[in-house]
Each structure stands twice: as C-alpha cells, then as structure tokens.
Amino acid sequence: MDDSFELTRRKTLAALGSIGVASAGAGLGTSAYFSDQETFENNQLTAGTLDMKVTATEYYSDWSADEAEYAGMATDEASTDIRLPAGDGQSDAQDIAIDIDGDNYANFFDAISTDADGNPYNRVNGGMAAAAGGLCGTESDADGPVIIDIGDVKPGDFGGAQFAFKLCDNPGYVWLTGGLESASENGVTEPEGDDPDEGEGVELLDEVQVAYGVGPINGDTSAFEDTDAGFQPVEQYTLREFLAMLDGGGIALDGDIDAEIGGGTGEQGCFSGGNPEEPSVHEVSVVWWLPIDHGNQVQSDSVTFDLGFYTEQCRHNDGETDLVAYYPFEGSADDVSGNGYDGTLVGNTSFTSGPVGQAASFDGDADLVTTSLNVGSANESLTVAGWLKLPSQSVGQNHFAFSNYVDTSHDGFFAIGTNDGDGMFFWVRDANRSNNAQTGAYEPAFDGTWHHYAGVRDADADEVRFYIDGTLQETLAFPGDVAIRDGDSFFGMMQHYGNRNLSGDADDVRIYSRALSASEVQSLYDSA
Known part of the structure; x- marks a missing residue:
C-alpha cells in the first residue's frame, strides 16, 4: 500500500492516490518468494498469491472548536495525558502536551478524524471501523481518488494515519515502505527570511517529528508508552530521518508470531495469516506533529512523500533484503540501513540538492566520505549503486x-570510476591480483546532470555487470570463488589513490550483499 502525502503549511495531507498494485515479486525483496504490495498509486488492485487487504483512517488536529470540547493544552506534567515531544535539535520548541477531559478519549479521537463541520477525513475502504470484523473476502479496490485537503498547518498541530491490514492466507513478513518524493521551500516569505533558524533547504523536513508503531487492531501500539509525563513516543524521528529509513529497504515491522511458527528462518517476526474468516487484523500507526515554536522557518515549505506496505511469505524465507548500507545524504553521511556503517565526512564535504532531497557535494580538493564497510568475500555477491552529478x-x-580501494594498495578492490573524464567504468580485482575485470568507459557522464550507476558482482554467475541509468552496459567474466579483499576494507566516495579526488555530487548510495537483477537495478533508477 502506497500513500502519497503532501505535507505543507497550506496543504498537509494531500493528493493521496488510490489503492493499487499488489503483485508477486515486486520490490527489492527476494523475488523467488510470493509477495504482495499494496499501493495508492494506479487506481487498481491486482492481487498476488500472497494477498494483503488494507483499510486506513486519517486524522488531523488543528485545535478547532469541536476538538476543544474534549481536550486542551496541559498546564503541567500531572495533567498531561498525551505528550508529543520536541526533537533533539529543537531546543527552542515546546512539547505538545494534551490534557483530555475526563474519559473523553473516544470523543476527542472522533473529533480529530473529522473536520470542524463533522466531515470525515480520508477513510480508505471504510476506515478502521470496517476492519474490526476482518478484511478477507471484502472488496477493497477503492477505484476512485482519495484526497485530503487540510489547510494552514501551524506549530502545535498534529495528525497521522491508522492502517489496518490482514494477510488472508499465509503468514508473511511486512515492511513499512515509502520515501521522499519532492521537497520545496516555495520561495522565502519575509518573516521566514528574518527567522534566525532559516537556512538553506526545506526546514519542514527537520521540524516535523514522526513516530510509528504496530500492534493488534484496537490494541496497544508499540509507538507509545505510558510515562509519568503522559503517553509519549517510544522513539521519534524527524520527517527527513523517517523517510530515509523507509527508502532504505523499508522498516521491518515486528510481527505477532515468531518466524519459525510461520515456517520462516529470520529474526524478524512474521504476521499471522491463515483462515480468512478469522479476525487477525493488524494495525500500524504513523503519527506526525509540529512542535510549538515561532515556526517562521517552515512557512510555505512543502514535502511530498510515499508511504506503503510490502509483504513476503514467511515460509522458507529469512525476510532479509540484503541491503548492507544505505547513504541518502540527508544532511549527514549516516547509514540508514540499520547496520551501523555510518560514514565520516572528510575535508569540506557539504550538502546540496539531489535527485530527491539532499546530496553530498565534493569540491575535488580533499573531500570524501569513508566508512568501515567490508564486503566482497569469496563466493559473496555484491551490488554498489548510486547517483552522480x-x-x-x-x-x-x-x-x-x-x-x-584502500590508500595506495592495488590488491583487491571494486570501483565505479573513470580514467579519462569522459566515461565511467566498473572495475573489480581479486585480493591476489590474479583476476581482473574492467569494463569499458561508458557515457553519459561528466555532463553536469544526474545519472545512476550500478556495479554488480554476481558470484553465482561468475560475472560482473555495469549499468548506467538502469541500462546494462557490459558483462564480463569474473570468478565467484575468489575474495575481492582478504582483510578489512572501507567504502569511500570520490577519491582514489589518496590524492585523486573527483568534484561533483553523490546521492542515494546503496550497497547490497547480493547481485541485484536487471529489473531491480531499473527499479532503483526509476524510483527517483
């Protein structure tokens, strides 16, 4: 399921598409397994052999009069029922502390699921209420557009979505997926320009906070915990961080059964399926809020992003996507794959606009990014892919x-690079310098525009492959039973031989411990 959200100061959750596309083998999972993907994009639902049914309810609080009947801002910690904290980088912002009158929780949440005139916000396939009795066997095509148009979002506002889903036959692994589609400042207003927090880029991505959780329908969610200061998020992220996690292979949701019970082998829990008549419906909550601040730095900013689900069968599957590291370069060199290979910025490496969001920028002097990533053992496939301008x-x-490539050592490396400043190649050499495969130099390159490059070492097929903008350029033989490097290595960007630095920009760099197929490389290119 994919929702397109537009979050702006004038239009917050806009242009939700329609339910569409559920297909076998979609996404960057292991395509040998049955899978299903639900999306709000193409106004159709084509079910795969692993079938997911979904409903959704949107809610939004702008503190209108109908909401004020049941809740208000808390005056102290003791009166706080729900707390939405400011982020780590928001020292001048206040938490949103909500005091719900008496037992009016249900009334308050009913109020924020409708506008001031009582008209409901988006409810897909009847919303959460329709899911309580089970979803299998229902018609959930939703063949019309689903639109929410909420204006004038201000500091102190919050909203989100509740999704209910059911796997109607077999247990499956489920990922929360999506990513940033576009972001714009839409010009700079006078108060925005005068704000001391105004800088380059779209501040809304860094000011909006997000939490997510999963649980049984109408049960406790993992998103919030009860504290002395009220119910508050267990973990929270900036919108920029959250979208980067979604785009980096998705967020693995912990299911309600161990993988072994579902016939799987992975550490990630599976979600139960089984008898379509059984109401084992699962709920996912995504909550966003804009902490209380002067807020001028976000005026007129807009962000559009996708949000969805991807599922694969649990049986005979470990649920691994094999994404080793992912660097979206959204203001840092952090690895958002969850594997901890955070990069180190060296020199004057800065950030600029990328194909989507931000990108790392290198001046050609001594700028680079290094990581402790180690890949390329014997019989180990790999894929390195990313955008370059x-x-x-x-x-x-x-x-x-x-x-x-390590310093000045020629013993074993893989690289996407150039030797003439006209075209780009993919080059792989083993640790003993016995096997060497370097493709020809191919264009487009060095034309000041963004292009996607991917190098694949396929150990099973004893070959390497090189792609530009999703198109295969060349395939060369290279034995799969040799190690590219025997010892520890690092992964670096924009440098070779210690002093050869390219100038340009890099974005959305991903490293996989398997050989992506041609269709998967094409999907990476198409995604931006």
Missing part, C-alpha cells in the same frame, strides 16, 4: 567515485 573536469588517470 559530475561536471566536466580534467582527469588524465584513474579516479574512483565509489570504491573500497
């Missing part, structure tokens, strides 16, 4: 953009 520049010798 390279201006015309004098090269004259080998320069690498993405590689695990």
Whole structure:
C-alpha cells in the first residue's frame, strides 16, 4: 500500500492516490518468494498469491472548536495525558502536551478524524471501523481518488494515519515502505527570511517529528508508552530521518508470531495469516506533529512523500533484503540501513540538492566520505549503486567515485570510476591480483546532470555487470570463488589513490550483499 502525502503549511495531507498494485515479486525483496504490495498509486488492485487487504483512517488536529470540547493544552506534567515531544535539535520548541477531559478519549479521537463541520477525513475502504470484523473476502479496490485537503498547518498541530491490514492466507513478513518524493521551500516569505533558524533547504523536513508503531487492531501500539509525563513516543524521528529509513529497504515491522511458527528462518517476526474468516487484523500507526515554536522557518515549505506496505511469505524465507548500507545524504553521511556503517565526512564535504532531497557535494580538493564497510568475500555477491552529478573536469588517470580501494594498495578492490573524464567504468580485482575485470568507459557522464550507476558482482554467475541509468552496459567474466579483499576494507566516495579526488555530487548510495537483477537495478533508477 502506497500513500502519497503532501505535507505543507497550506496543504498537509494531500493528493493521496488510490489503492493499487499488489503483485508477486515486486520490490527489492527476494523475488523467488510470493509477495504482495499494496499501493495508492494506479487506481487498481491486482492481487498476488500472497494477498494483503488494507483499510486506513486519517486524522488531523488543528485545535478547532469541536476538538476543544474534549481536550486542551496541559498546564503541567500531572495533567498531561498525551505528550508529543520536541526533537533533539529543537531546543527552542515546546512539547505538545494534551490534557483530555475526563474519559473523553473516544470523543476527542472522533473529533480529530473529522473536520470542524463533522466531515470525515480520508477513510480508505471504510476506515478502521470496517476492519474490526476482518478484511478477507471484502472488496477493497477503492477505484476512485482519495484526497485530503487540510489547510494552514501551524506549530502545535498534529495528525497521522491508522492502517489496518490482514494477510488472508499465509503468514508473511511486512515492511513499512515509502520515501521522499519532492521537497520545496516555495520561495522565502519575509518573516521566514528574518527567522534566525532559516537556512538553506526545506526546514519542514527537520521540524516535523514522526513516530510509528504496530500492534493488534484496537490494541496497544508499540509507538507509545505510558510515562509519568503522559503517553509519549517510544522513539521519534524527524520527517527527513523517517523517510530515509523507509527508502532504505523499508522498516521491518515486528510481527505477532515468531518466524519459525510461520515456517520462516529470520529474526524478524512474521504476521499471522491463515483462515480468512478469522479476525487477525493488524494495525500500524504513523503519527506526525509540529512542535510549538515561532515556526517562521517552515512557512510555505512543502514535502511530498510515499508511504506503503510490502509483504513476503514467511515460509522458507529469512525476510532479509540484503541491503548492507544505505547513504541518502540527508544532511549527514549516516547509514540508514540499520547496520551501523555510518560514514565520516572528510575535508569540506557539504550538502546540496539531489535527485530527491539532499546530496553530498565534493569540491575535488580533499573531500570524501569513508566508512568501515567490508564486503566482497569469496563466493559473496555484491551490488554498489548510486547517483552522480559530475561536471566536466580534467582527469588524465584513474579516479574512483565509489570504491573500497584502500590508500595506495592495488590488491583487491571494486570501483565505479573513470580514467579519462569522459566515461565511467566498473572495475573489480581479486585480493591476489590474479583476476581482473574492467569494463569499458561508458557515457553519459561528466555532463553536469544526474545519472545512476550500478556495479554488480554476481558470484553465482561468475560475472560482473555495469549499468548506467538502469541500462546494462557490459558483462564480463569474473570468478565467484575468489575474495575481492582478504582483510578489512572501507567504502569511500570520490577519491582514489589518496590524492585523486573527483568534484561533483553523490546521492542515494546503496550497497547490497547480493547481485541485484536487471529489473531491480531499473527499479532503483526509476524510483527517483
């Protein structure tokens, strides 16, 4: 299921598409397994053999009069029922502390699921209420557009979505998926320009806070915990961080049964399926809020993003996507795959606009990013892929953009690079320097526009492959039973041989411990 959300100061949750596309083998999961993907994009539902049914309810609080009948801002910690905290980087902001009058929880949440005139916000397939008795066997095509148009979002407002889903036959692993589609400042207003927190980029991505959780329908969610200061998120993220996690292979949701019970082998729990008549419906909550602040720095900012679900069968499956590291470069070199290979910025590496969101920018002097990532063992496939925007520049010798080349050692490496400043190649050499495969240099490159490059080492097929903008350029033989590097290595961007630095921008760099197929490489290119 994919929702397109537009979060702006003028239009907050807009342009939700319609339910569409559920297909076998979709996404970057292991396509040998049955799978299903639910999306609000193409106004149709084509069910795969693993069938997920969904409903959703949207809610939004702008503190209108109908909401004020049942709740208000808390005056102290003791009177706080729900607390939505400011983020770590929001020292000048206040928490949203909500005091619900008496036992009016249900009335308050009914109020924030409708506008001031009592008209309901978006309810897909009848909303959460329709899911209580089970979803299988229902018609959930939702063949019309689903639109929410909420204006004038201000500091102190909050909202979100509740999703109910049911796996109607077999147990499955489920991921929360999506990512940033676009972001814009839409110009800078006078008060925004005068705000001391105003800077380059779309501040709304960093000011909006997000939490998510999963649980049984109408049961406790993992998103919130009861504290002395009220119910508050267990973990929270900026919208920028949250979307980066969604885009990096998705967020693995912990199911209600162990993988072994569902016939799987992974550490990630599976979600129960089984008899379509049984009401084992699961609930996912996504909550956003804009902490109380002067807020001028977000005026007119807009953000559009996707949100959805992807499921794969649990049986005979470990649920792994094999994404080792992912660097979206949203203001940092953090690895958002969850594996902890955070990068280190060296020199004057900065950030600029990328194909989507931000990108790392290198000046060609001494800028680079390094990580402790170690891949390329014997019989281990790998894929390195990312976006590059390279201006015309004098090269004259080998320069690498993405590689695990260590200092001045020629013993074992993989690299996407150039030797003439005209085209790009993929080059792999084993640790003993016995096997070497370097593709030809291919264009487009060095034209000042964004292009997607992917190098694949397929150990099972004894070959390497090189792609530009989703299109295969060349395939070369390379034995799969040799190690690219025997010891620890690192992964670096925009440097080779210690002093050969390329100038340009890099974005959305991903490293997988398997060989992506041609369709999966094409999907990475198409996603931006």
